[in-house]
Amino acid sequence: MVLLSLLAGVCNAQSSNKRNDRPKLDGGPTQVVTKPDNGRTRYTWEFAQPQFVVNHIVIEHDAVGHGKVSFERKAEQETITEPLELSSPVMQKLENLWMALRFLDSKENYQAAKNFAHLGTYKLGMNDGSRERATEFNWSDNSDAWNLAQEYRRIADQAILLFDINVARENQPLNTPGLLTQMESLYNRNALADPKQLVPLLKELRTDEHIPLIARNHADRLLKKIEK
Secondary structure, eight states: OOOOOOOOOOOOSSTTSOOOOOOOOOOOOOOOOOOOOOSOOEEEEEEEOTTSSEEEEEEEEETTSEEEEEEEETTOOOEEEEEEEOOHHHHHHHHHHHHHHTTTTOOOOOOOSSOOGGGOEEEEEEEOSSOEEEEEESOOSOHHHHHHHHHHHHHHHHHHHHHHHHHHHHHOGGGHHHHHHHHHHHHHTTOSSOGGGGHHHHHHHTTOTTSOHHHHHHHHHHHHHHTO
16 A cells, blocks of 8 residues: 655544644744764654544654554554655654754653543654653643644644545545545644645546546645645
8 A cells, every 4th residue: 555655643534533633832943953863763653542533643763754654543453554754844843843852861741730631642752772762641831742742643644644545546436525625624724744745646636537526626626725
């Protein structure tokens, strides 16, 4: 199954899935100094909420954005794993946030006094080859930690949406109009990691005679909106 590479989660692309619509903290632009990487650093992000349609998502990647995304759906035993390629712009966002946290040097507990476990738990992890640290929270007053978790959420959302569209094209073309509606909704809410990564797919969809005409027209409208 081909999953188009991402630039830059894990709400589910299906409309039945619940989303975490918590307000995004705005800590302003983070100024960091990029440091050389030894090539061994690995990053992980995880989301879990057993009652959600997509109830478990894991993103793993290296310092240049090569990695994978795995996710599970409620009532399904299969874990779906797809390759993941994060673009330079998205990697820069992630790197800035990781470095602002000084993650491996910090012992900060990012969990706020508020507890929103019913909306899901996030876990962040880093391993540089000599040190390793992981921490989890469901809400944070630390803007860098919260924004980092949400940036990964956009990556995950886009990955799962693209996977679902590719499945629909091959097996259930009548589902493509609804998925494109979801894509536009995510785009309008700035809930996609990098909308420009959708351009190759949309160019294919607008001429794909295996999917309904309404979906082809919708793909063309979305393409024009993204390419403005």
